[in-house]
Structure formats: structure tokens, C-alpha cells
Amino acid sequence: MNLEAIKESIVKHVYHIPKTKVVPLHKHEKVDEIFYCIKGEGIGILEDKEIKLSVGDIFLAPAGKRHSLKSESDLYVTAFLIPKVG
Numbered sequence: 001m002n003l004e005a006i007k008e009s010i011v012k013h014v015y016h017i018p019k020t021k022v023v024p025l026h027k028h029e030k031v032d033e034i035f036y037c038i039k040g041e042g043i044g045i046l047e048d049k050e051i052k053l054s055v056g057d058i059f060l061a062p063a064g065k066r067h068s069l070k071s072e073s074d075l076y077v078t079a080f081l082i083p084k085v086g
Helices: 003-009
Strands: 011-018 031-046 049-054 058-061 067-070 074-083
Touching: 011 031, 011 067, 067 074
Parallel strands: none
Antiparallel strands: 011 074, 031 049, 031 058, 031 067, 031 074
């Protein structure tokens, strides 16, 4: 296992999800996506389940699972796309 290659393949983003934004359900076949709430509150949607998010909470969308985010005010999250290994 090439740990350096895995490290370099991790993608990170910071997202702002205002109440007017619609994030469609989608999935990533080869990466897990980890969301960490840094400001505000919102909902993480994992297929047919909703998970409340507030500052410090984590929402995990495993590879191959449909997911989305929504908020009734403002939600700020960092997102990390981690490749599946093995």
C-alpha cells in the first residue's frame, strides 16, 4: 500500500449551504465523503435517512451511497473525499 499516493489523492473542500441552495442527491463510487460542520446547522441526508448537523458534528457518506446536504439557514462544512483502499 502506497500511503503517500493515498495522502495525495485526498480531496478537501469548504462548502456554504444557504437555505436557498438545493444539493441534489448524488454518490461517489470510489470515495467516502466526510463532512465536518464548522458553522451553522443543517441536515445531512444519506439515502432515506436524515442526520442533524451542528458545529463539531460529522456526517459520513460511504462510497456508493446517495447523499446530500440541506439547511434552513446557513451551513458551513469542510468535506474530505477519501479513496477506498483495498
